[in-house]
Amino acid sequence: MRAAAWSHTDKMDIDRPAxxxxxxxxxxxxxxxxxDTRxxxxxxxxxxxxxxxxxxxLVLLIFIRDFRDGRGSEVKALLASLASTDLVILLLCAPVRAVTYYRQTWTLGxxxxxxxxxxxHSCIVAKxxxxxxxxxxxxNLIPRTAASGPLYNPTWIHGALAFIWIVSMMFPIPQLLFASxxxxxxxxxxxxxxxACASDFMSLFYKIYPTVTFVAPVIFTIAYYTKTLYTAVNHAPSPRHQSKVVLVLLCLSGALGLMLLPEWGTFTWIRLGYNKPPVGLxxxxxxxxxxxxxLSPVILMIMYDDxxxxxxxxxxxxxxxxxKRAPAMKSPQTEGNGAEVGANAVGNDVSQMKEAKFPDVEHFWTGRRNTHVEDEQDPVPWEKEEKML
Incomplete structure (x- = not known):
């Protein structure tokens, strides 16, 4: 990408107030x-x-559905908070940069x-x-029973999220104060x-700030899940399920650490007073x-079974x-599918045939059953006549 006319390094150094x-x-x-840049x-x-x-x-909808169906857990609650934070970053922060690159100046007030x-930065620290x-x-997502107790304890989750967001909004306050x-x-x-009067304090602050909010949490999280994954694979009673959940969280932590490292590195490098990195970086x-x-929701969709x-x-x-909700073909008197309608129709015909009476035939068989034929009387006299002839 070409950054002509005003160089990010030289021009801004000239315009810097004394x-x-x-x-x-x-x-x-x-x-x-x-x-090309625009x-x-x-x-x-x-x-x-x-x-x-x-x-x-999609990830948020899935977690909401799990909590509604009683399959919630503490991990899912925190992952839902992570997905909400990513959603806020993509909807509120990224469009600002897109408009700035397109207009090449500041037009948002x-x-x-x-x-x-x-x-x-509050959202990044919160993540x-x-x-x-x-x-x-x-x-461990075991079925909830009266003996095991609930898998989801909202008290400490809400307290932890409130503490996280308070800390996340307090640390980046210098970005709010110094922007103009x-x-x-x-x-x-x-x-x-x-x-210039705040340079000494802010130099110390910009060494502590990334260490406390990025370096230390990422190293701790990756080290914890690496050890937990090793333990789950080798010593856990159900290593397959436990290792899957831990592996998902380890991949999320590793991806976050690697992909945010350039942003934190350039941010700290510039504010510690070193030469500014290239615009492309x-x-x-x-x-x-x-x-x-x-990438975070994609990792969850691919690796997280739930x-x-x-x-x-x-x-x-x-x-x-x-x-499923399409109406089935039904007769005016019955409901169901076609097989049920056919079976009902055949059953009705058979019952009607059983109930139907044929008086002439019944009278005929009754008469024949009560008729006594004498031995001397020939029932078919014409056969005798043929023999006599």
Missing amino acids: NVSFFDFVGGVQLLQGE TVMPVLLIGICISGALCNL NFACRTTDWFQ TLILAATTKAKH LLPRGSDFVCVSEMP LMFAQFLLYACSS VRQGLVAIWFIATCRGR
Whole structure:
């Protein structure tokens, strides 16, 4: 991709105010020229948004159906929260970047400029912490009995999700405070300006922030599920089922860690005051961020047995409900299928034949039964006459 006219590194360094120690774009790279950048990135982002949103909606429908039918669990509750977070990222955050790449300047107003990076980082941090919270959830999906107790305990799940979202919205507050809308000719750009007086504190903060919200939770989650998978395969009483659930969560954690690493790396690298990475790397990091939200439901659909069975059930309901409810051919007096109608008709005919009386035939056989034929009387006299002749 060609980033002509204004280079992301040189031009913004020249425009940086004297009392600002940090200066960078917010809401996507702006001031890029070239039709390839203007068309390819929005098309890619819109495609990811549509496909990822549909997949996450399907996963949410499956989990809602399981909870309604009494097959809920703590893992499913957290995975449903993860799918909801991915859905919010794809529907609210990715379109902002698509519009920014297409317009090449900021056209969404001051409120969106101040909140877009803060809101996106809140969702990213929440995703990482939700996956870390699954390590405490129950993974064994055994049938619910009175002795075993419920598999789904909403008290600690609700408390954990509330704590996760509070922490997730507090850590990115500097993105909210330092974002501002600046005029540039007849257009505007959305940038982040960090005052020089806050540079020392923010330098320490930008070392702690990614470590606490990304590096430590991802390493802990991957290490936990790697150990749990090894234990489930070698020592668990039902290793096949347990290892499948753990493998799904391990793949989700690994995919999240790998696909968000470029975004977190460029974010921290820029804010620690080092030379800014190439524009292509920044755009690639943003692309992987949204692709991660589209890949998570695909992993669940392929590897998670309950989600896969739910997909089959939803497909069966969508395709066969009309046939099941189609009215059957029935006679005015009976209901059922054609075989029942035919059987009823034959039965009615037989009963009518049994009930029917034939008086002439009955009188004939009655008369014949009571008739006494004498030995001397010939019942067929014409045969004798033929013999005599």
